[in-house]
Amino acid sequence: CSERTFVAIKPDGVHRGLMGRIIARLEDKGYSIVALKLIKPSKTLAESHYEALQSKPFFADLVAFITSGPVCAMVWEGKDVVAQVRKLIGNTDPLTSAPGTIRGDFGVDIGRNIIHASDSISSAKREIELWFHTQDLIEWNPTLHEWIYEK
Numbered sequence: 577c578s579e580r581t582f583v584a585i586k587p588d589g590v591h592r593g594l595m596g597r598i599i600a601r602l603e604d605k606g607y608s609i610v611a612l613k614l615i616k617p618s619k620t621l622a623e624s625h626y627e628a629l630q631s632k633p634f635f636a637d638l639v640a641f642i643t644s645g646p647v648c649a650m651v652w653e654g655k656d657v658v659a660q661v662r663k664l665i666g667n668t669d670p671l672t673s674a675p676g677t678i679r680g681d682f683g684v685d686i687g688r689n690i691i692h693a694s695d696s697i698s699s700a701k702r703e704i705e706l707w708f709h710t711q712d713l714i715e716w717n718p719t720l721h722e723w724i725y726e727k
């Protein structure tokens with residue numbers, strides 16, 4: 577299959593009603609959702625997701641925030657999707673994200689930056705496995721013109 581990335585609309589984005597507009601931007605670009613769920617992550621899941629940031633002073637706040645409400649967890653698929661989605665969402669700090677990017681258009685606070693997306697192909701693989709079961713991912717087969725469900 578082509579490249580996949582993990583994307584999560586954080587509790588602030590869900591609460592503010594931005595899910596539809598964010599999904600539309602990624603669909604407009606030409607990418608497809610292959611898995612989606614609304615989930616209030618456990619502390620364990622959040623800590624594993626952000627394990628590389630364990631030593632940061634904001635780690636506890638970050639985990640508290642991401643577990644504070646529903647997250648829209650998704651897997652997106654398409655050509656160069658990891659790097660392209662990072663471009664579409666903008667810099668981590670919404671104050672330095674360009675207008676036209678998701679964070680640049682919808683936020684002002686680094687701790688409430690609306691959305692997360694995997695920063696590399698290897699993080700994407702790790703994060704997809706952390707948040708989803710293999711059987712939750714669907715695959716479009718362009719040759720057969722039918723949806724294929726993984727066993």
Ligand code: CMP
Nearest residue numbers: 629634638668686687688689691692693
């Ligand atoms: P995200 O893409 O989810 O990856 C790590 C997150 O840590 C990041 O988005 C921010 O929400 C958060 N983060 C990074 N730097 C800071 C900071 N200085 N203060 C608070 N949160 C931060």
